[in-house]
Amino acid sequence: MVTMELDNFSLEQICDSGQCFRMKKTGENTYSLVAGNQYLEVSQKGSIVDFNCSDTELICFWVPYFDLDVDYGAYIEKVNSRDQYLSKAAAHGSGIRILQQDLWEMIVTFLISQQNNISRIRGCIERLCARYGEKRISGNGVEYYGFPGPEILAEATEQELRELGLGYRARYIAETARTIVKGEISLEKIYRMRYYNRAKNELMKLCGVGEKVADCICLFALHHMDAFPVDTHIRQVLDEHYKRGFPNRRYHGIRGIMQQYIFYYELTEGRR
DNA sequence: AGCCAGGTCAATT
């Protein structure tokens, strides 16, 4: 167990921010999550956060995962105080982090996410992992399933995948897995791409990956903080509050976290 | 019951 005191960090907000679909609330202040092949139980009271793992695991895996060595107060301070909407959204979601998740997992996750609702996305991913993932046991004896790699999913037929309730997205997953396994697109190469636009364009070569899904992958796996996924909710906000366009210049390089503040606000308080 | 969900793709105009 490792305890840390963290500012601008909220497990609840992270869990509900729609980046990680394998994190769940297990008690009043406790959450569990599976990321890649790692399992974690974590709890929070105020700014005190208890990670149920070793020092090494925390430093090597969960610090980068939760972006713990970044000061999110600095992001919030960049919000234009004259922008009442964004100020409210940032204050409301001040504990959100941009996670650094596994690239393959995000590709599949956001292929599933399209034209789908969040609770169903969670179900689809759990069924996919239970069916194709490797069964593992955590340090404290909890069984969980890792996320199936491209080699595994490339072997699956479209029909098998459809049986998990993935709908027409089954074909996207099957084809994309094969594209990766055949080496037509290299995940390692995408990881190494320094520029957001290059990574995004490469991702959009994958079957079923359009602009929005590519942006989600860039933001939630590759940590390209300038990625700004525009989905139905963000579209509505842009139409309503940013008729002259989102202030891209002002938020250059940090548009992604602003997008998350807006998205989370719309999913929770913002609904009227 | 019916609308909608973190869209993408290909066929039209």
Next chain:
DNA sequence: AATTGACATGGC
């Protein structure tokens, strides 16, 4: 270049 319809499924 912009618009439109098909694509699956189930949560609410």
